[in-house]
Amino acid sequence: MKRSRRNLIRLLAVALVICMASLAYLESGRRRVVWLEAECDAASKSEQWPRLENLAGQWVQRRPDLALPWLYAAEAASQQGDSIRTAYYLYHLPDADARTPVALFELSHLQFGALNQPIAGAETCERILRLQPQASEAHRRLLFYYAMSRQRGKLIAEARRAIATGCDVPETYVYLIAADWITFTNGYDVNQRWLQSSPENETFLVAQAYHLVRSAALDEETELVDESGISRPERLMNVLLERFPHNREVLAFQLNMASFRGKVDRVAKLLAQAPPSSAEDSRFWRFKGWMHETRHELEEAEKAYLQSLKLHPYDGETQRFLAGVYRQMNKLDKMAAYQSLSVLAKEIMRETLQAPDTQSFSGGLLRKMIKFAKMSGEPSVAERLSERVRKSR
Numbered sequence: 001m002k003r004s005r006r007n008l009i010r011l012l013a014v015a016l017v018i019c020m021a022s023l024a025y026l027e028s029g030r031r032r033v034v035w036l037e038a039e040c041d042a043a044s045k046s047e048q049w050p051r052l053e054n055l056a057g058q059w060v061q062r063r064p065d066l067a068l069p070w071l072y073a074a075e076a077a078s079q080q081g082d083s084i085r086t087a088y089y090l091y092h093l094p095d096a097d098a099r100t101p102v103a104l105f106e107l108s109h110l111q112f113g114a115l116n117q118p119i120a121g122a123e124t125c126e127r128i129l130r131l132q133p134q135a136s137e138a139h140r141r142l143l144f145y146y147a148m149s150r151q152r153g154k155l156i157a158e159a160r161r162a163i164a165t166g167c168d169v170p171e172t173y174v175y176l177i178a179a180d181w182i183t184f185t186n187g188y189d190v191n192q193r194w195l196q197s198s199p200e201n202e203t204f205l206v207a208q209a210y211h212l213v214r215s216a217a218l219d220e221e222t223e224l225v226d227e228s229g230i231s232r233p234e235r236l237m238n239v240l241l242e243r244f245p246h247n248r249e250v251l252a253f254q255l256n257m258a259s260f261r262g263k264v265d266r267v268a269k270l271l272a273q274a275p276p277s278s279a280e281d282s283r284f285w286r287f288k289g290w291m292h293e294t295r296h297e298l299e300e301a302e303k304a305y306l307q308s309l310k311l312h313p314y315d316g317e318t319q320r321f322l323a324g325v326y327r328q329m330n331k332l333d334k335m336a337a338y339q340s341l342s343v344l345a346k347e348i349m350r351e352t353l354q355a356p357d358t359q360s361f362s363g364g365l366l367r368k369m370i371k372f373a374k375m376s377g378e379p380s381v382a383e384r385l386s387e388r389v390r391k392s393r
Contacts (some may be wrong), residue, residue, distance in 0.1 A: 024128025067097035316345025
């Protein structure tokens with residue numbers, strides 16, 4: 001018994017020593033962290049950037065769950081002119097820290113700008129919105145990126161998300177309504193720069209061609225045709241079709257050209273090679289409707305056009321075609337309604353493309369957009385835009 005008691009006392013004594021040593025270590029670590037924080041603050045104020053980066057690195061090793069040491073390290077790297085190291089530190093900011101969402105805007109700025117990493121920049125904006133869904137600037141950057149890179153489905157979805165979270169501005173509605181035809185005069189150059197970071201990127205290659213083709217109407221030389229009657233932009237899109245036979249933007253261009261020229265068999269062939277995702281793209285239902293209408297299958301054409309407008313109510317071309325179907329079906333009231341919509345859609349497109357940028361729209365154009373949204377069966381969108389216009393005044 002005495003021996004057991006002595007052994008127990010020894011064990012308790014050892015445990016006590018270990019516990020006291022652990023507490024001493026933790027206290028030493030806490031003091032070290034406090035010292036590092038004070039020294040980082042002092043180094044930042046005195047602009048000792050190499051020292052600040054070194055101290056912040058030591059602090060990060062002890063407390064990687066805090067944003068502040070990462071931010072000090074990013075500040076030091078930025079002040080030393082190293083964008084790559086700055087981005088590295090900002091990328092590793094912990095999501096749980098309240099400072100992170102604001103700091104991530106600087107990361108996306110670097111990625112879209114100096115680092116020329118637009119895909120990473122968009123991912124950072126998505127990360128910001130997961131942490132802070134009402135971060136308006138992240139919505140705006142994504143809208144511009146998706147519009148410039150011709151990611152139509154993501155553009156429409158992002159515009160609707162911005163509206164739903166109350167982060168909409170008047171230009172948000174332009175992106176939504178103009179998703180099928182919006183273009184930028186610098187679209188070719190911007191995508192060319194983005195291709196430097198990803199030379200074989202399908203999205204940027206197609207977007208670059210899209211903006212070139214859309215701008216071709218302003219340049220008579222690009223409209224010159226060869227002996228076969230094919231223009232320079234069309235030759236470019238033909239090359240892209242061979243390279244990316246299932247790309248929706250390329251297929252939509254080719255389908256538009258084929259339907260304009262009345263080539264039903266060509267439209268049928270192109271529709272057959274469309275990817276499964278085209279079922280969620282209103283344009284492909286429009287071309288399907290055109291094919292049925294050309295074959296005098298009016299009821300099938302009507303169903304296809306209505307499905308197109310269900311997916312994207314602001315498709316002015318579909319509204320025009322549907323008006324034509326109702327004329328042939330002698331449904332004159334419906335014909336008149338869709339004819340009015342198509343005319344209004346054309347006016348909005350013309351005035352939008354004449355504006356110098358996406359933030360310079362007249363009150364008259366915005367009022368037309370409000371009317372268009374209401375007539376297209378989206379009164380809630382019309383009301384939200386009306387509210388934004390009132391606030392902007």
